[in-house]
Amino acid sequence: MSIRLEHLNYIYSPKTAYEKHALRDICLEIPDGEFVGVIGHTGSGKSTLIQHFNGLIKATDGKLFYNEENIYEPGYNMKNLRNEVGLVFQYPEHQLFEVDVMSDVCFGPKNQGLSLEECEARARDALKLVGLKEKYYRSSPFELSGGQKRRAAIAGVLAMRPKVLVLDEPTAGLDPKGRDDILEQVAFLHRQTSMTVILVSHSMEDIARYADRIIVMNHGEVMYNDAPKAVFAHYMELEQAGLAAPQVTYIMHDLKEQGIPVDTGVTTVSEAADEIMKVLEKIR
Amino acid sequence: MIRDITIGQYYPAKSILHRLDPRVKLVSTLLYLISLFLFRSIAGYLVATVFLIGIIRASRVPFGYIVKGLKPVIMLLMITVVFNLFLKKDGEILFTVWKLSVTTVGLRNAVYMAVRLVYLIIGSSLMTFTTTPNELTDGIEALLHPLNKIHVPVHEVAMMMSIALRFIPILLEETDKIMKAQQARGADFESGNIIQRAKAMIPILVPLFVSAFRRAYDLAMAMEARCYRGGEGRTKMKPLRYKGRDRAAYGVMAVYLVAVVFVGRYVPLKVWIF
Ligand SMILES: Nc1ncnc2c1ncn2[C@@H]1O[C@H](COP(=O)(O)OP(=O)(O)O)[C@@H](O)[C@H]1O
Ligand SMILES: [Mg+2]
Numbered sequence: 001m002s003i004r005l006e007h008l009n010y011i012y013s014p015k016t017a018y019e020k021h022a023l024r025d026i027c028l029e030i031p032d033g034e035f036v037g038v039i040g041h042t043g044s045g046k047s048t049l050i051q052h053f054n055g056l057i058k059a060t061d062g063k064l065f066y067n068e069e070n071i072y073e074p075g076y077n078m079k080n081l082r083n084e085v086g087l088v089f090q091y092p093e094h095q096l097f098e099v100d101v102m103s104d105v106c107f108g109p110k111n112q113g114l115s116l117e118e119c120e121a122r123a124r125d126a127l128k129l130v131g132l133k134e135k136y137y138r139s140s141p142f143e144l145s146g147g148q149k150r151r152a153a154i155a156g157v158l159a160m161r162p163k164v165l166v167l168d169e170p171t172a173g174l175d176p177k178g179r180d181d182i183l184e185q186v187a188f189l190h191r192q193t194s195m196t197v198i199l200v201s202h203s204m205e206d207i208a209r210y211a212d213r214i215i216v217m218n219h220g221e222v223m224y225n226d227a228p229k230a231v232f233a234h235y236m237e238l239e240q241a242g243l244a245a246p247q248v249t250y251i252m253h254d255l256k257e258q259g260i261p262v263d264t265g266v267t268t269v270s271e272a273a274d275e276i277m278k279v280l281e282k283i284r
Numbered sequence: 285m286i287r288d289i290t291i292g293q294y295y296p297a298k299s300i301l302h303r304l305d306p307r308v309k310l311v312s313t314l315l316y317l318i319s320l321f322l323f324r325s326i327a328g329y330l331v332a333t334v335f336l337i338g339i340i341r342a343s344r345v346p347f348g349y350i351v352k353g354l355k356p357v358i359m360l361l362m363i364t365v366v367f368n369l370f371l372k373k374d375g376e377i378l379f380t381v382w383k384l385s386v387t388t389v390g391l392r393n394a395v396y397m398a399v400r401l402v403y404l405i406i407g408s409s410l411m412t413f414t415t416t417p418n419e420l421t422d423g424i425e426a427l428l429h430p431l432n433k434i435h436v437p438v439h440e441v442a443m444m445m446s447i448a449l450r451f452i453p454i455l456l457e458e459t460d461k462i463m464k465a466q467q468a469r470g471a472d473f474e475s476g477n478i479i480q481r482a483k484a485m486i487p488i489l490v491p492l493f494v495s496a497f498r499r500a501y502d503l504a505m506a507m508e509a510r511c512y513r514g515g516e517g518r519t520k521m522k523p524l525r526y527k528g529r530d531r532a533a534y535g536v537m538a539v540y541l542v543a544v545v546f547v548g549r550y551v552p553l554k555v556w557i558f
Binding site: 056079083095 | 296465467470471495
């Protein structure tokens with residue numbers, strides 16, 4: 001059970017002046033239950049890549065297997081694929097349209113053919129999960145604040161109970177607290193339901209904290225596809241690709257250069273703190 | 285896909301047409317459109333066709349790209365053709381389908397009308413393909429300038445037009461994004477009867493309107509923040525000035541007009557019924 005991409009290529013507006021080879025020869029496998037981070041500079045093809053996962057974009061060339069079935073075979077059940085792979089677009093709040101938050105969140109489940117009660121039950125669960133207060137359920141989505149809109153929109157996808165959740169920069173434009181809240185909830189959901197999560201982000205810190213594996217995109221190609229530790233070891237190359245390793249990576253490398261024998265492979269602030277304490281105690 | 289709509293869009297390329305003064309292109313396009321209605325003979329069409337092909341080649345816009353722009357008007361074209369085909373009663377009857385008969389005049393009118401429409405659309409899209417919205421605004425403003433005397437707000441009208449043109453691709457992109465986002469939530473735009481399909485548009489139209497208003501508001505703010513106050517006393521960084529090639533283009537246009545009218549009227553070429 002997984003998503004597997006084989007030699008996938010995608011070209012926007014082929015054979016015109018606007019032709020853009022957005023993805024080049026992508027080979028990837030995303031097994032069930034993994035938390036995968038996708039990172040890359042603006043225009044590196046992250047959004048294009050993830051829209052392939054639920055068949056919204058059809059590859060110009062190459063194959064995509066979902067649970068070992070080629071989704072480009074004629075007669076493949078796209079509707080089912082979209083039920084199982086939930087995609088939260090960048091700025092998802094721009095897709096809200098219903099008269100109140102509850103009905104908007106119900107849109108997905110309703111399209112799945114569920115009964116009204118079932119839809120509402122799922123919508124409630126999803127809204128609780130994203131931490132939107134009950135008093136907003138009946139207000140117009142256009143009256144909410146930016147962060148609340150974002151939560152409502154994410155709930156709209158969660159309510160469909162996808163097996164794979166793909167989030168395209170879900171924290172773009174949010175304040176630090178809103179950002180941490182949303183990411184924590186996604187991580188919680190991942191632990192609870194063993195849902196596969198694919199998180200696109202700009203922030204190395206965010207990705208480092210949650211992801212089991214990191215895919216680094218650069219100019220439409222997969223540059224690295226490895227555990228966070230292994231990816232951040234290439235922090236020099238990452239910089240050349242317009243990215244940066246988490247700040248702790250730099251601090252740990254600096255410490256090591258100064259003669260303090262710390263492990264430079266730690267990726268989060270708390271790991272770094274533990275590591276430094278350990279080394280300091282040893283020295284003393 | 286929805287992005288395939290190319291009418292009214294700019295196509296970046298390096299060609300003599302792209303470099304021409306927008307006024308030349310506006311006037312020439314208008315003249316070409318009028319010229320299509322000045323004759324009714326195959327010889328005239330030949331001249332108009334040769335001229336159009338020449339212009340297309342000179343524009344360096346791929347032919348396939350131009351043809352793609354015709355897709356949205358195919359329905360209109362078909363209706364025109366069908367009406368002309370079956371509703372003309374004069375002339376010899378060529379053949380009869382069920383109770384409707386096609387006459388020579390009907391067929392001729394249908395073909396002429398279709399060709400005219402296609403040329404009309406290609407001709408005007410060639411202008412927008414080779415002229416950026418900014419140039420187009422400048423051109424329109426310059427050409428309509430005399431109307432200022434009778435208190436037509438020419439600058440404002442031109443500005444509105446160019447904003448509208450500029451917003452077409454933005455809104456198409458937005459529509460594309462919203463459609464995808466709703467499809468990801470299981471929306472289905474393809475199946476169902478007419479009422480179901482119309483209802484399926486709501487999840488696209490509401491966010492689209494919201495976003496259009498947001499963008500309009502943002503744009504107004506941005507313009508005001510840069511002290512935009514309309515055309516009063518406004519000068520141009522790059523004022524339009526005719527160059528040699530522009531005069532040459534007017535010359536070519538004049539030759540074409542004379543040729544098309546002369547050939548169209550006086551060269552007695554006849555192929556079958558045309
Ligand atoms: N709808 C589109 N039409 C044409 N080109 C596009 C479209 N969407 C994205 N692109 C181009 O494809 C490349 C990859 O874009 P995208 O996948 O959005 O990158 P990212 O999400 O990593 O910022 C960019 O160069 C972008 O300009
Ligand atoms: Mg993106």
